[in-house]
Amino acid sequence: MRIGELAARTGVSVRSLRYYEQQGLLTPIRCENGYREYSAFAEEQVRTIQLYLNLGLSTEQIAGFLHCVLINKEAFCQEVLPIYRQKLAEIEAQINTLQSIKSNLQERMQSILDERGNQESEE
Amino acid sequence: MRIGELAARTGVSVRSLRYYEQQGLLTPIRCENGYREYSAFAEEQVRTIQLYLNLGLSTEQIAGFLHCVLINKEAFCQEVLPIYRQKLAEIEAQINTLQSIKSNLQERMQSILDERGNQESEE
DNA sequence: ATAAACCCTGACATTAATGTTAGGGTCAAG
DNA sequence: CTTGACCCTAACATTAATGTCAGGGTTTAT
Numbered sequence: 292m293r294i295g296e297l298a299a300r301t302g303v304s305v306r307s308l309r310y311y312e313q314q315g316l317l318t319p320i321r322c323e324n325g326y327r328e329y330s331a332f333a334e335e336q337v338r339t340i341q342l343y344l345n346l347g348l349s350t351e352q353i354a355g356f357l358h359c360v361l362i363n364k365e366a367f368c369q370e371v372l373p374i375y376r377q378k379l380a381e382i383e384a385q386i387n388t389l390q391s392i393k394s395n396l397q398e399r400m401q402s403i404l405d406e407r408g409n410q411e412s413e414e
Numbered sequence: 415m416r417i418g419e420l421a422a423r424t425g426v427s428v429r430s431l432r433y434y435e436q437q438g439l440l441t442p443i444r445c446e447n448g449y450r451e452y453s454a455f456a457e458e459q460v461r462t463i464q465l466y467l468n469l470g471l472s473t474e475q476i477a478g479f480l481h482c483v484l485i486n487k488e489a490f491c492q493e494v495l496p497i498y499r500q501k502l503a504e505i506e507a508q509i510n511t512l513q514s515i516k517s518n519l520q521e522r523m524q525s526i527l528d529e530r531g532n533q534e535s536e537e
Numbered sequence: 538a539t540a541a542a543c544c545c546t547g548a549c550a551t552t553a554a555t556g557t558t559a560g561g562g563t564c565a566a567g
Numbered sequence: 568c569t570t571g572a573c574c575c576t577a578a579c580a581t582t583a584a585t586g587t588c589a590g591g592g593t594t595t596a597t
Contacts, residue, residue: 295543305544306585314584324593326544346522347515349583365522366529375523382516386509392470393505399469399488400498406489418573428574429555437554447563449574472553 294319297329301337308337314350316340316357336361347378417442420452424460431460437473439463439480459484470501 298305311317312327317336319327339361343353352374359368421428434440435450440459442450462484466476475497482491 293544304585306587309546310584324544325546326593344584345515346519364529366526372523372526375519375526379516379519379523382512382519386512386516389505389509389512392468393502393509395469396498396502396505400495400502403489403495403498406487416574427555429557432576433554447574448576449563467554 292329292331292333294327294329297333297337300334301341303337303341311337311340311350315354316350347382348374415452415454415456417450417452420456420460423457424464426460426464434460434463434473438477439473470505471497 292300294305294308297303298308308317312319317329317333317340319329319333322328336357340350340353340357343357344350356368356370356374359370365371415423417428417431420426421431431440435442440452440456440463442452442456445451459480463473463476463480466480467473479491479493479497482493488494
């Protein structure tokens, strides 16, 4: 199938499909006229790429194990677990940062509301 | 004081001080030779800017209420609370997204470990 | 044979605060 | 009067995936 069809089937933009190819995630063959030709399997491949992107992995990280997970179960791909561990650590760090900002914000909001409340009763 | 001294006193880079000015957060006067001249008060002002940046607010948002909070308590600045509420909502949305990715990652990691465990006992 | 709907490459835009560099003034101490 | 430490503006770089546009081929259906 050609790129437009693959885009329609997967919901991924043509632009992104070309980008994935540039990042080494897809390798369609080229017809004589220069058009990309994708196998039926490319559809699943694109969905797999999306799955990992949605986990917050970069195309570079995905490129490191995509070939393996497309032919094996994840558990057999040595590269996956370390990347998951690293990503998990990043996510937890981000959550901690956000939680601390959240607490800070909530305290400041409460202070404002308290002061305004006092203000009203003093007037 | 000149920009280098303000940078040294606050720990904020000269580049950032110029950027804050461009964003309307600082307005030093200009000497005849073109140098920026900051009042002693600018030091507190910069620390206040940093405080809000650390809460995740943009320079544009800060510009919307900085003038007020520099001369009043936060509670008297009407613009602050809506921005805090909006920021809080964003933060909570981000935390939720990260939590869901985190759960997803943890499940996938557990699956991998389970499958590898089974694998060992089957061999 | 022409128009519509494809496809191609290449390149710039997006975001936001900050770093860095280039090219050039100013000033104080020696 | 020169050196070093300041200061200035302007501009490009950073990040990552995606959008968009320009300029140009190809294919398909009429």
